[in-house]
Amino acid sequence: METLERIISEHPFFADLASPYANLITGCASNIRFEPGTYIFREGGQADVFYLVRSGRVGLEIFPPHRKPILLGTVGQGEILGWSWLLPPYQWKFNARATESVRAIALDGKCLRTKCEENHDLGYELLKRFAQVIEKRLEATRLQLLDVYAVA
Amino acid sequence: MSVVIENPVLHATEALHDANPMLPSAFVVRAVAKETYDTFTLAVEPQNGVGTAFLPGQFSMLWVYGVGELPISISGNPAEPQHLVYTIRSVGAATHALVSQKVGSAVGVRGPYGTAWPLEAARGRDLIIIAGGIGLAPLRPVIYEVLNHRSDYGRLVLLYGARSPRDLLYRKELKSWARQDDTQVLTTVDYGGLSWRGHVGVVTTLFKFARLQPAKSVAMVCGPEIMMRFVLRELDAVGLRREDVYLSMERNMKCGVGLCGHCQYGPHFICKDGPVFRSDIVRPLMEKYEL
Numbered sequence: 001m002e003t004l005e006r007i008i009s010e011h012p013f014f015a016d017l018a019s020p021y022a023n024l025i026t027g028c029a030s031n032i033r034f035e036p037g038t039y040i041f042r043e044g045g046q047a048d049v050f051y052l053v054r055s056g057r058v059g060l061e062i063f064p065p066h067r068k069p070i071l072l073g074t075v076g077q078g079e080i081l082g083w084s085w086l087l088p089p090y091q092w093k094f095n096a097r098a099t100e101s102v103r104a105i106a107l108d109g110k111c112l113r114t115k116c117e118e119n120h121d122l123g124y125e126l127l128k129r130f131a132q133v134i135e136k137r138l139e140a141t142r143l144q145l146l147d148v149y150a151v152a
Numbered sequence: 153m154s155v156v157i158e159n160p161v162l163h164a165t166e167a168l169h170d171a172n173p174m175l176p177s178a179f180v181v182r183a184v185a186k187e188t189y190d191t192f193t194l195a196v197e198p199q200n201g202v203g204t205a206f207l208p209g210q211f212s213m214l215w216v217y218g219v220g221e222l223p224i225s226i227s228g229n230p231a232e233p234q235h236l237v238y239t240i241r242s243v244g245a246a247t248h249a250l251v252s253q254k255v256g257s258a259v260g261v262r263g264p265y266g267t268a269w270p271l272e273a274a275r276g277r278d279l280i281i282i283a284g285g286i287g288l289a290p291l292r293p294v295i296y297e298v299l300n301h302r303s304d305y306g307r308l309v310l311l312y313g314a315r316s317p318r319d320l321l322y323r324k325e326l327k328s329w330a331r332q333d334d335t336q337v338l339t340t341v342d343y344g345g346l347s348w349r350g351h352v353g354v355v356t357t358l359f360k361f362a363r364l365q366p367a368k369s370v371a372m373v374c375g376p377e378i379m380m381r382f383v384l385r386e387l388d389a390v391g392l393r394r395e396d397v398y399l400s401m402e403r404n405m406k407c408g409v410g411l412c413g414h415c416q417y418g419p420h421f422i423c424k425d426g427p428v429f430r431s432d433i434v435r436p437l438m439e440k441y442e443l
Contacts, residue, residue: 070343143354144342146378
């Protein structure tokens with residue numbers, strides 16, 4: 001049987017995570033599923049959770065005034081969704097909508113923040129992993145901004 | 153390289169073409185297919201019926217009479233030398249004139265020229281093909297070649313990025329390739345509308361979804377140069393040896409045969425020494441400002 005701890009340990013975001021940490025993190029985790037079209041979170045909402053996406057795809061949207069929402073990027077299998085739970089003011093910056101049926105592990109941000117304050121080694125381990133994701137997405141965003149396929 | 157298709161008659165002018173690489177041969181446009189709002193695929197056949205063999209990655213100089221001449225990569229199937237196929241994005245006067253050609257009209261063709269993708273070196277190994285925008289065109293012959301001789305190669309992974317869903321080339325073929333055995337096709341767009349159900353993000357974001365075996369793979373990359381620089385970093389990160397990574401470079405070509413120097417790139421002429429280069433040869437040049 002697939003236990004939550006095993007699913008978490010096998011997710012790429014938590015690859016090679018030491019067992020004691022996996023155990024601590026599992027205490028804040030739950031399985032969740034989103035139907036296509038469901039908003040997982042909305043801009044300005046309280047960010048007290050993040051997700052390990054197990055399958056499906058989530059679109060990150062922003063809505064400029066008087067225009068249709070813009071799809072900024074997608075998050076898929078093996079990726080994480082959401083890091084606003086990590087830093088004050090703990091508010092979502094974008095909308096996230098399931099574009100397909102999504103299976104994920106939801107991790108309670110408040111619960112994790114408390115554990116990270118109590119166990120700084122866990123906090124450092126999590127921050128290192130989030131920093132890598134943030135760095136990758138920042139680089140991808142910069143490349144996206146270059147609009148490399150436009151006619152020169 | 154010439155392949156006899158049907159009862160060839162070698163005219164005096166052909167002997168002249170062999171002697172003078174600057175003289176185009178007359179070809180007839182047989183088909184024009186719209187790929188996207190600004191990109192078209194032309195199939196041309198030689199007027200003399202003598203087919204032209206080419207290697208995946210090579211290009212021709214296409215001449216629109218009265219307008220000008222352009223280097224265009226061959227995007228067709230190497231197993232079908234009776235016609236040459238080119239995918240052209242209409243971005244200026246000459247490309248617009250090319251894509252506006254009617255079936256039956258004549259164009260001039262010189263070539264094929266340049267170096268090819270290293271398909272011999274890739275035999276028995278996995279192929280990772282990474283294309284951005286119109287960069288899929290010079291790589292399509294590789295995909296055809298692999299599918300023509302499927303058992304000669306390992307896994308085929310195609311990572312393809314375009315600006316938006318309406319800029320994706322060869323959409324039907326992408327679906328068909330994805331259904332082939334031992335093939336993974338991942339597509340992404342930089343900007344997706346809300347109706348787009350696929351991946352959104354630059355082509356490098358596809359790497360995490362690709363099933364790669366770097367130690368037994370050869371990578372072939374074509375797209376805007378800055379995209380290729382980012383891709384090279386990803387290939388480093390996944391552990392591909394730089395000697396197993398090949399790029400198709402682009403510079404302004406005029407003669408196509410290494411005489412004029414327009415396409416000089418450091419110590420290389422793209423038309424003659426390229427367009428396909430091993431990455432460790434050109435990478436130092438790619439990191440130089442304004443080269």
